[in-house]
Amino acid sequence: MNIIDIDPFHLGAGYLLLLLPLGLLLWLRVPILNQTLIAVLRMTAQLLFVGFYLQFIFDLNNHWITAAWVLIMLTVADFSIIRGCGLHVRRVVVPVFVALMLGTLIPLGYFVLLILGGEKALHAQYLIPISGLILGNCLRADIIGLRTFYTNLKKYEKNFEFTLAKGASLHEALRPYMREACEAALAPSLATISTVGLVSLPGVMTGVILGGGDPMVAIKYQIAIMIAIFSGTAITVISALHFSIRNNFLAGGNLDAGIFARKER
Numbered sequence: 625m626n627i628i629d630i631d632p633f634h635l636g637a638g639y640l641l642l643l644l645p646l647g648l649l650l651w652l653r654v655p656i657l658n659q660t661l662i663a664v665l666r667m668t669a670q671l672l673f674v675g676f677y678l679q680f681i682f683d684l685n686n687h688w689i690t691a692a693w694v695l696i697m698l699t700v701a702d703f704s705i706i707r708g709c710g711l712h713v714r715r716v717v718v719p720v721f722v723a724l725m726l727g728t729l730i731p732l733g734y735f736v737l738l739i740l741g742g743e744k745a746l747h748a749q750y751l752i753p754i755s756g757l758i759l760g761n762c763l764r765a766d767i768i769g770l771r772t773f774y775t776n777l778k779k780y781e782k783n784f785e786f787t788l789a790k791g792a793s794l795h796e797a798l799r800p801y802m803r804e805a806c807e808a809a810l811a812p813s814l815a816t817i818s819t820v821g822l823v824s825l826p827g828v829m830t831g832v833i834l835g836g837g838d839p840m841v842a843i844k845y846q847i848a849i850m851i852a853i854f855s856g857t858a859i860t861v862i863s864a865l866h867f868s869i870r871n872n873f874l875a876g877g878n879l880d881a882g883i884f885a886r887k888e889r
Contacts, residue, residue, distance in 0.1 A: 728856055
């Protein structure tokens with residue numbers, strides 16, 4: 625593959641770029657310096673581990689191992705979403721996981737089977753990176769959607785209860801909050817789709833070009849990936865909201881405060 629490698633020395637030099645944002649954080653006394661350093665260290669360790677492990681998975685190209693790795697990705701994303709939303713793990717862990725599976729596997733299957741096609745598309749080299757792209761966007765959208773939904777329900781609890789008192793069903797009373805949550809969660813993806821190519825060159829397109837691929841091939845990959853990502857994001861957010869509703873409202877229709885993690889109560 626025709627791509628410039630980065631040796632360890634030059635990669636280490638790349639960390640010097642962090643001195644600029646860290647200096648600005650110190651100057652403004654923004655209290656996230658330690659958090660930033662820990663995040664960078666975690667990122668480095670995690671990516672180095674994944675780099676070695678993915679090479680191992682790609683060489684084996686075993687469907688069971690690939691499926692197990694995607695399952696691990698889904699599980700980690702599940703708990704990351706719940707922590708990011710400030711919700712009680714036991715209340716939403718299953719609904720969010722099922723929503724992530726639907727939002728990731730449906731567009732992934734469509735992409736590799738119908739768009740790419742052929743036996744090679746089922747190799748780990750394609751399945752894992754594509755599922756990671758879809759899942760990463762689903763994770764961000766789910767955090768925004770679930771947090772917006774339940775925060776607004778808590779904030780406007782009196783209005784919600786008044787709507788129920790007027791005779792509205794639970795789903796009728798929840799519909800405005802679901803619309804707002806979906807709009808908030810999908811807005812970043814829509815903004816990216818609207819400006820792609822003019823404002824930014826996304827990761828897939830850049831990766832194919834850096835790898836020596838034809839720019840038109842890169843563009844076709846990017847279009848297909850953007851459609852898969854938006855579809856997966858919409859499926860995941862709407863499914864997570866619907867599935868999480870079932871066990872988190874009391875008999876009278878009121879929100880069960882137990883859905884929030886202790887720090888949010």
